[in-house]
Amino acid sequence: MPASIPGLLNAEHGLSAWGAGFDLAQAGTRRWVTVMPSRNDPIAALATPTGTSALAVLRVSGSDTGRLAQEIFGATPSPRLARRGDYRAQGGELVDDVLFTFFPEANSYTGEDALEISCHGNPFIAQTILEDLFARGCRPAGPGEFTQRAFLHGRMDLSQAEAVMDLIHARGERALSAANHQLRGGLGRRLDDLTERLLGALARIEAYIDFPDEDLPPEDRTVVRRTLEALAQETNRLLATSHYGELLRDGLKTVIIGAPNAGKSSLLNRLVGRERAIVSAEPGTTRDFIEERIIVGPHCLRLIDTAGLNPAPSAVEKLGMEKSLERAAEADLVLLVLDATRPLPVLPEIFTSSLSPARALAVVNKIDLTTGRPVEFAVPGGLAVVNVSALTGAGIEALTAEITRFADSFQSPDQEEIIAINARHADALLRAKTCLQAAMGNLDKNGPVELLASDLRGTLAAYGDILGKVDNERMLDQLFATFCIGK
Ligand code: GDP
Numbered sequence: 003m004p005a006s007i008p009g010l011l012n013a014e015h016g017l018s019a020w021g022a023g024f025d026l027a028q029a030g031t032r033r034w035v036t037v038m039p040s041r042n043d044p045i046a047a048l049a050t051p052t053g054t055s056a057l058a059v060l061r062v063s064g065s066d067t068g069r070l071a072q073e074i075f076g077a078t079p080s081p082r083l084a085r086r087g088d089y090r091a092q093g094g095e096l097v098d099d100v101l102f103t104f105f106p107e108a109n110s111y112t113g114e115d116a117l118e119i120s121c122h123g124n125p126f127i128a129q130t131i132l133e134d135l136f137a138r139g140c141r142p143a144g145p146g147e148f149t150q151r152a153f154l155h156g157r158m159d160l161s162q163a164e165a166v167m168d169l170i171h172a173r174g175e176r177a178l179s180a181a182n183h184q185l186r187g188g189l190g191r192r193l194d195d196l197t198e199r200l201l202g203a204l205a206r207i208e209a210y211i212d213f214p215d216e217d218l219p220p221e222d223r224t225v226v227r228r229t230l231e232a233l234a235q236e237t238n239r240l241l242a243t244s245h246y247g248e249l250l251r252d253g254l255k256t257v258i259i260g261a262p263n264a265g266k267s268s269l270l271n272r273l274v275g276r277e278r279a280i281v282s283a284e285p286g287t288t289r290d291f292i293e294e295r296i297i298v299g300p301h302c303l304r305l306i307d308t309a310g311l312n313p314a315p316s317a318v319e320k321l322g323m324e325k326s327l328e329r330a331a332e333a334d335l336v337l338l339v340l341d342a343t344r345p346l347p348v349l350p351e352i353f354t355s356s357l358s359p360a361r362a363l364a365v366v367n368k369i370d371l372t373t374g375r376p377v378e379f380a381v382p383g384g385l386a387v388v389n390v391s392a393l394t395g396a397g398i399e400a401l402t403a404e405i406t407r408f409a410d411s412f413q414s415p416d417q418e419e420i421i422a423i424n425a426r427h428a429d430a431l432l433r434a435k436t437c438l439q440a441a442m443g444n445l446d447k448n449g450p451v452e453l454l455a456s457d458l459r460g461t462l463a464a465y466g467d468i469l470g471k472v473d474n475e476r477m478l479d480q481l482f483a484t485f486c487i488g489k
Contacts, residue, residue, distance in 0.1 A: 042064045042065045042151070043064050044063070045142070046140035046143060047147075048060055048488055050128075058123045059120050060118070060135070061143070061488055063151060064114055066115070067117050068104060068106070073138070075088075075089075075102060079103075082103065082104070086101055087100060087102055089131055091130065097131055098121045098127045100119050101119070103118045104116075112157070113157040119131065144483075145489075146486070147482065148489060149163050149482065161189045162184065162186075164424060166489065168181035172250075174250070174300050175300035176250055176300045176410075180420040180421070180422040183419055183420050184422075188419055189240075190469055192236075192240065196233055196236055196237070196465055199229055202229065203225075203229040207222075207226065207458065223448075226454075227446075233461070241423070241435065243422050244423050246413050247427075247428075248424075249409065253295050254334050254405075255332065256303045256333060256335045256337060256405070257306045257329045257330045258305065259311060259326055259329075259330050259337070259353075260347070261310055261312065261344075261347035262311075263341065264339040264344075266339045267292075268367070270294065272392045272398060273298065273305060274294050274296050275296075292306070298405050298406065299402050299406035306329055308325070310326075311347070311349055311350060327352065330356075334412070336357070337365050338362055338364050338381075338382075338385065340365070340366045340367065340381070342366050342369050342389070349382065358385075359383065359384055363385055363401075363408065364386070365390055369391045370393055370394045388400050430464045430467040431464070433460070437460035438457070441454055441458055
């Protein structure tokens, strides 16, 4: 049996780099080498938003950045030491009193020589410095180009590069934890592990490709079958985090629904913390949807207020109700608002039949008007009930706790760390799953080893896509185009 694994350690699957990995926060020892070509012409951009502020930060990266710093500030910059200096434009005129830091390539974010300049947060100053940097040979950085370079120079894998954006956009504590975990290589380590096990199985099989007369012995088939089953299970576990990932990145889609005048708009305003929706004693005032993103506990909610469900609607109200029901059907969480001072409303059967504790909560509102009287409803669907007063704020804390418990229930219970994959990861994992299933089918049928190996290579390529072990410049350009300039 040959000892090596022919065709495995090649650039086709980016395997020259496999098992490596870059440790962004010095929290491990993985090293990463990519097969992508790199550009290192000097680029510059403003890394903070335009507008008046205390400070603005400009970023430069690329070859010759050290020389550029020396040319501007007149001294050889000390590595990673913030220095104070006069920024003088090429013509010699003083622009600002700034702090600058030079990062030699070995310790920079991008993996090339880099310079950060903190100036006063006047857009005119920032623009003047930026234009001067362009005049000195830098070109404007494209969206996400600093992070793209970090990836191309092996400073991070693609899942970590995506986590940088997740971190910038994280709304809420859980989204922040998930982004930090991914940035520190949490997802990368899982995939490294899956890949290593897959390579073990592939090694057993590849050995027989060169010996067409020999069939894969039954004991090898059993070991490979067991490995593939375990990999399929792990792949499914990662895939199961996809909905939680969507929820963390986009917010828990929460629809407020109930009879007219139950206090839906008041509840939205109470949760948002300001007057957002029109509150009126006249029923039917919310005909359009109001949507707000708010932080509730550790989560971000996309909170949607809907038109009331009226048992005898006018033609316009009927249209609004249909839309409300559509929204409720698409929601992660439905908050069914009930008026504590009124009997249980007659709600459309199509709506009540879809209510379940797995996706709805009953919020009994106006408890300030029912002093001394316990509110007891035979709530449809056996929903958990929270008693509140949108007017006084009573019970809102309990509602927040209930919403948090609800959102956390989407996290896979068997995940000891927060893994929350994105749509791109899910797409690749689905491809891996399909290849694994085909490989297992092949094994069960005693099919040809070449086909089996090809399915396993397909799985390997799909795992590789997640971390960016692909020679696909267009995909990378598209991905980084969604980043902001200066990042
Ligand atoms: P919606 O039609 O369901 O959106 O109901 P609104 O939020 O517009 O409220 C209808 C009426 O009920 C308004 O007069 C509110 O001031 C009143 N209301 C809402 N919530 C409460 C509450 O918790 N207590 C009391 N006493 N009145 C409330």
